Amino acid sequence: MMTYRNALILPIALASGLLFTNCDSKNESVAKTPNRPLTAAESKAALKQWEASSDGIQFKNWEASPEGKKVHAGAVKINKFIRSNSNLEGVVTSLTLPEGSRLGFGVMVRIEGEEYILSMGPVSKAEMEQLKSLKVRDKIVIKSRGVSKAPKYAYAIVSGDYLERNSKVIYKRVPNKGGC
Known part of the structure; x- marks a missing residue:
């Protein structure tokens, strides 16, 4: 009777082993696929595909509207400072x-002379205290890595990297790990 039981368990064990081996090889092939940046042609194709989508069409219509043009002009106005x-x-x-x-x-x-949304990234407790001490009409110095725009907002969005008031740093963005 012992051999009969072993004869039944052996195929189940083999099938289970093959199943797990198959899963592992699929995961390995996915993990080995390198993340590479898109080529110029791939980027252009992805942009064309997005522009043809309903979100892309809606964004293009907003960009062409008076409100979109105003937001774009504000972004362009400070972009030279951000780039330098x-x-x-x-x-x-x-x-x-x-x-x-x-x-x-x-x-x-x-x-x-233009209104902007100044958005900060993750804020430490100490920085939050400093940022909450800001008052309307405070003069501040800002360094930014970029300016963006979105149809949801009537203002360009400045991403704050560094903020100081009265020559005292009150916020400094922590760089992302991995160098990006």
């Missing part, structure tokens, strides 16, 4: 972001 990693001088105009925004902590600022 220059200081941007701004004045806090509001301590709250527009209703419904989902940008994390941020304030409204006036830079070069």
